[in-house]
Amino acid sequence: MDREALITASFELAAEKAGDLTPLVYERLFREHPEMEALFWRDKNHQVKGEMLSQVAVAILDFVGPRRYSSQLIRTEVINHAGYDVPPEVFRLFFGVVRDTMKAVCGADWTADIDAAWSSTLTDLDAYATLNSTAA
Template sequence: MKLTDPVDAQAIELSLEIAAERGGDLTPAVYMRLFERQPEMEALFWRDTQHTIKGEMLARTFEAIFDFIGKRQFADHLIMTEVVTHAGYDVPPNVFATFFGLVAEVVEEACGPDWTPVMSDAWRRTLADLDQFVIHPDRVTAKVT
């Protein structure tokens, strides 16, 4: 598995910075979109009345994305492990896989007019790479350093 192109990594980092600056806490928007598209997932969060679990999960997602587009010290293994962990919560891998795409959509909306074709292409390629760890972890080759 090849590492993320530095130009793509820079574009994703910039998009995340802009989104954080403009959109603040993206947790409500990400989970609203998740529950719109996968309504069966909302029931899994019945105890998260303060939204702390959702917020922590999104923070871990951002950490994983930053590592995935960077040195990949842990993200690939974390993602594959979380697929298994979430299956124990009755979250199928295909639903788990949609989460990264939802994050990208919310980031794009938060960036507004500063979202660029370079960002779009970088996210598209990175999401495709991430899918390999979510949907087909058995096909992922050894970590490249």
Template sequence: MRTEAAHAAAVEASLEIAAERGGDLSPRVYERLFERQPQMMALFWRDTTDAIKGEMLAKVFEAILDFIGERRYADHLIETEVVTHEGYDVPRNVFATFFGIVEEIVRETCGPDWTDAMAVAWRRVLADLDHYVAHPEPEAASISDD
């Protein structure tokens, strides 16, 4: 299920506006994450300079752009990261929470330039992302006994 071109353009436009207006969104994203998932704060005890948070959010933005575009790797990356992070005691639902928080912060940063088209596009993309978070086992990996 590929992202429609109009939805991809709307998400990309919202990210551009947020980048121009908000600069580094990682402090706001992680503040919101820790408000909603306070148990996650303990996992960042080594990140005293917030460099890890910033790098992780940058990778999330890159993955979202690939996910809405050519989808060369993002779907597989998300599936893999869900499983990898379970090893760090990060529940799957935190990923869904995280992507939703990114959308919220982008929306808030866009302010009056947030459009209905952006809202519709983000809802669709979040639903599509949620599929990969909830089902990180690649469907193509099943083996048949033909």
């Protein structure tokens, strides 16, 4: 399987096992990075968290696939989030938290091939999340 198929399969598998990953992703994020919770003080009904995770999933799937818009979307969101005092490094953290949450949810069904696909994807995403000008 190629990287796109493996990443897609991992999202499908995690959704089958856990349904909505939003509470699990943000529980992990706030446990591992408690300073992040304060950034969501307005999100009383958790809609912003759900929408953000949905956009991240769609962006990752586009990034490993046709890459029609994801690289520019990520760069744009890094700049937009700076207005909320969110440093670019948070995007790198968040992408990793999504992967780690899915890996935990999938358990033994998370294969070495899926893990390698995610590792290479996270490495490639880093350049966009940190506004590295050499990313293409």
